[in-house]
Amino acid sequence: MPKLSVLLAPSETKQPGGNPFAPDMFDYRTSGTFNYFDSLNPERRKLIDAIHAVIETGDEAALADLFQAEGPILDEAVQAMAEIYDAPLMSALDRFSPGIMYAAMDFANLPTGAQRRLLENGIIFSGLFGLLRPDDLIPNYQLGMEATVPTIGPVTDYWRPLISDVLNDYLRDRFVWDLLPEVHRSVWVDEHTYEARVRVRFEEVIDGERQPVPPEEAAIQKGQFVNYIVQETAEELDDLLEWEHPDDFVFDEAGASFDDETNTWSIAMVQE
Numbered sequence: 001m002p003k004l005s006v007l008l009a010p011s012e013t014k015q016p017g018g019n020p021f022a023p024d025m026f027d028y029r030t031s032g033t034f035n036y037f038d039s040l041n042p043e044r045r046k047l048i049d050a051i052h053a054v055i056e057t058g059d060e061a062a063l064a065d066l067f068q069a070e071g072p073i074l075d076e077a078v079q080a081m082a083e084i085y086d087a088p089l090m091s092a093l094d095r096f097s098p099g100i101m102y103a104a105m106d107f108a109n110l111p112t113g114a115q116r117r118l119l120e121n122g123i124i125f126s127g128l129f130g131l132l133r134p135d136d137l138i139p140n141y142q143l144g145m146e147a148t149v150p151t152i153g154p155v156t157d158y159w160r161p162l163i164s165d166v167l168n169d170y171l172r173d174r175f176v177w178d179l180l181p182e183v184h185r186s187v188w189v190d191e192h193t194y195e196a197r198v199r200v201r202f203e204e205v206i207d208g209e210r211q212p213v214p215p216e217e218a219a220i221q222k223g224q225f226v227n228y229i230v231q232e233t234a235e236e237l238d239d240l241l242e243w244e245h246p247d248d249f250v251f252d253e254a255g256a257s258f259d260d261e262t263n264t265w266s267i268a269m270v271q272e
Contacts, residue, residue, distance in 0.1 A: 005121050007125065018089045050151050088139065106223075118230045120135075130159050176198065192263050200269065202221040202249065210268075
C-alpha cells in the first residue's frame with residue numbers, strides 16, 4: 001500500500017455547477033462517506049455562518065475586503081457563499097480543475113492506479129474547509145487562506161489549532177511531498193511525525209544564475225510533478241533521477257539538503 005502523501009493548495013479559479021442530488025457534505029449522517037475530514041464540519045459551519053453574517057450586512061467594502069475582489073468577481077463570490085448550504089457538489093479535484101496546477105496534473109489521462117493514488121493520498125489545504133481529499137464532494141466557494149473574517153479573525157489562525165493534530169496523525173510514518181505555498185504551510189503546526197517530507201522548488205538558469213520560475217510556470221511544474229509521482233508511486237528522492245521531464249527540469253541531487261531535526265528534505269528541480 002502506498003505510503004506517500006501530497007500536500008496541495010486549492011485553485012482560486014473553480015468549476016461552477018455540480019450534482020444537485022449528491023449527499024450533503026455537511027450532513028453528519030452521510031459525511032463520512034463523502035468527506036474524509038468530516039470531524040471539521042462544526043468548524044466549517046462556524047466559519048460559513050460568520051461569512052453569511054457579513055453578506056447579510058450588504059457592506060460592499062467589507063465584502064470586497066473579505067473576498068479580495070470587486071465588480072463581477074465579487075458578485076460571484078458573494079452569490080456562491082450565500083448559496084453554499086444548498087449548492088450542487090462535485091469532487092474537489094473537479095472543482096479546482098480550471099486551475100493551472102490542477103490542469104497540468106492531467107488527471108483524466110493518468111492510469112487508473114495513479115488516479116487512485118492521487119485521490120487517496122492527496123491533501124488539499126482549503127481556506128473554507130480546512131483539509132480536503134481530492135475526491136471529497138464540495139460546493140463552489142470563495143475564501144482564500146490569506147483572508148480575515150470578521151468575528152473569526154485570520155483564516156490561518158482559525159484553522160491552525162483545528163487541523164494540525166488531525167494532519168500530524170494522518171501523516172504519521174508517511175513520505176510527504178510538500179508543494180504548499182507558504183501561506184498554506186503556515187496553517188500547520190508540524191510535529192514531524194512523517195518518515196520524511198520533501199519541500200520542492202522550481203528554478204531556472206538565466207545568465208548563469210538560478211532563480212525561481214514565475215508563479216504561473218511554477219504552478220504548471222507542480223502539476224506535472226504530481227502527475228509523475230503518483231504514476232511512479234515515488235517514495236524516495238532517487239525516483240526523481242529517472243524522470244524525463246517534459247520541460248527539461250532535472251533534479252539537482254547534489255544541491256539537496258536534509259534537516260535531521262525535522263526529517264525534511266529541501267530540493268530543487270532546475271531547468272537549464
